[in-house]
Amino acid sequence: QVQLVESGGGLVQAGGSLRLSCAFSGSIFRIFVMAWYRQAPGKQREMVARIPVGGSTNYADSVKGRFTISRDNAKNTVYLQMNSLKPEDTAVYYCNARLTTDYWGQGTQVTVSS
Numbered sequence: 001q002v003q004l005v006e007s008g009g010g011l012v013q014a015g016g017s018l019r020l021s022c023a024f025s026g027s028i029f030r031i032f033v034m035a036w037y038r039q040a041p042g043k044q045r046e047m048v049a050r051i052p053v054g055g056s057t058n059y060a061d062s063v064k065g066r067f068t069i070s071r072d073n074a075k076n077t078v079y080l081q082m083n084s085l086k087p088e089d090t091a092v093y094y095c096n097a098r099l100t101t102d103y104w105g106q107g108t109q110v111t112v113s114s
Contacts, residue, residue, distance in 0.1 A: 002026040002103040009108030020080040022095030029076040038091035
């Protein structure tokens with residue numbers, strides 16, 4: 001059973017940075033496509049960044065140039081480095097793992113104050 005545990009959220013001022021981590025367990029991490037999603041109050045969950053097993057990463061237009069997704073297959077962990085944060089980045093951030101089905105973490109709150 002795949003388990004995902006996010007950490008690193010918190011409160012930060014606009015222009016600041018945070019790094020989210022997602023620890024993966026229960027299967028073979030390196031074969032999963034990993035992604036970060038977010039959901040703001042009253043809005044649908046949206047994909048923020050995706051990192052496949054091999055190949056190019058993908059980002060939502062709203063975070064390109066500010067966020068970087070990476071993975072460490074030796075540590076079974078995926079990261080999201082968030083720089084130049086804006087109030088509109090405020091949301092619950094979820095880690096996602098996909099192979100033949102989707103697995104989700106419990107989410108971590110990111111709040112950016114103006």
